[in-house]
Amino acid sequence: MNYILHLLIMIGIYLVLSYGLNLVVGFGGLLSLCYAVFYGIGAYASTLLMVKVGISFIPAVLLGIVIAAIFAFLIGVPALRFRGDSFVLVTLGIQMIVFTILYNWVDLTRGPYGIPGIPRPVVAGYEITSLYEYLILVGVILLFSLSVLFILYNAPFGLALKALRDDEMAAEGLGKSPVHMFLYAFVISAVFASTAGSLYAAYVTYIDPTSFTLDESIFLLAILLVGGAGNRIGPFVGTVFMILLPEALRFLGLPDTVAPNVRQMIYGLTLIVLMFLRPQGLAGEYRVK
């Protein structure tokens, strides 16, 4: 039962991430490889604020959001001058730089030693300790995040982003500013990544930089490519599929000596086959290029 609750909590956290990233990748059509940066900034910012400054969970999450949004703005301004392959490479570079800083700025982040003993979240004077309580906390934040994001998806804002994605020159000819719209999307998506990061840190009570690597950014992008980007159902399908598939493969009854490797290979093979059969993702209508 605890195992299922744990999976549900992780799915909830990853739903916040994938629906946030959807704004940039699905609506904006920008393949970002640095989303884990904002996930990490949220986790570290709220953790350090709780551990070193001693403020409580909710203000720490909110301040973490502000800090992540500022970073997203500072990163987005230069990165969003690029499109296509160049944008992918620029975000890859940003991901590497931020990881290196998290890993080596030992005075601030404790680097590879990580930060253990993160206090459990206290919400309105009530300390959250059991898995059930965590699941409710994640669920509430997920619902709030989705209601905000779905309004944006359906608003003229979402439509303008999709227009810019499909044909930037034509959309700009209709008066849409690519720089402003993409920057809004980039910063808003970072807000949700940061929220998810704070939740993650408070849930596992230990963070180190290896949770926020390039691998993590690729995994988040893969969720959208597998599930389908640019709509409301794709991120859900992708998140559930990508988190549950490796878990399901545990029950194949493979011999222990080769099991982890074979599981990884089946996982990889499934993704390849999927891209052959559904290049737009399981529930996608738009093919990310």
Place this chain on the structure above:
Amino acid sequence: MMEGLKIKRVSKTLNGIRIVDDVTATFLPGRITALIGPNGAGKTTLFHLITGELKADSGEIVYKGDDISKLKPYIIARRGVGRLFQDVRVFDNLTVFDNVASACFDQEVESPWYPFVKCSHLKRKIREIKDVIYSYLNFVGLSDMDNIYAGALSYGQQKLLAIARLLAGGYSLLLLDEPTAGLNPVMIKKVLEILERIVEEDKGKTIILVEHNMSAVTEVADWVYFMNEGKIAFFGRTDHVLGDKEVREIYLGM
């Protein structure tokens, strides 16, 4: 005073070739002015310069009294300059309805906070534009395809959609790059009729028409600029320009 669009001594060199060479032209509101000339004469590049996709090397482009030649394309669009692209450029992964809708919102409504701070305004606005969108879709005969992705339409239908999108944008200066190419005779007639209606109903609107279809040009345009090798070679009343010996030899092959 109606000033329209004034192009003053504009030049543009790309890859060592002078594509637009010292062009001076005036396009007055309340009329349709045609811009004709052989392929490669610089007509589309001139459009790129007006909309800001390309920046002129020298010269001024003045619209409604302001020099717009240094502005970004989206700002020029917000000043009322709309364009129909030669290669249509509809939004393939948006529905027919959403393609037209994308032209209907201004930057305030498109901001991310608008749906949160002005929720009721937004709902009303969306209701209002729905009728507008369907009236344009009806006009081009696409209203029963409103839920189809634009990428699935034929070239001719995409062109009609692009025209509907442009009209829905409510621009005061319309740059039309071959609006009748790829359309059937009935649709050509309809499109030309709406162009005439636009300038008749609103004398503040200016239309510039790039066209290779001479019967369309004679039908709707009173004035014609003839462009050749980057220069304005001839300007005058349509029948004068099309009757000119040089124009007939270089362009019409007569």
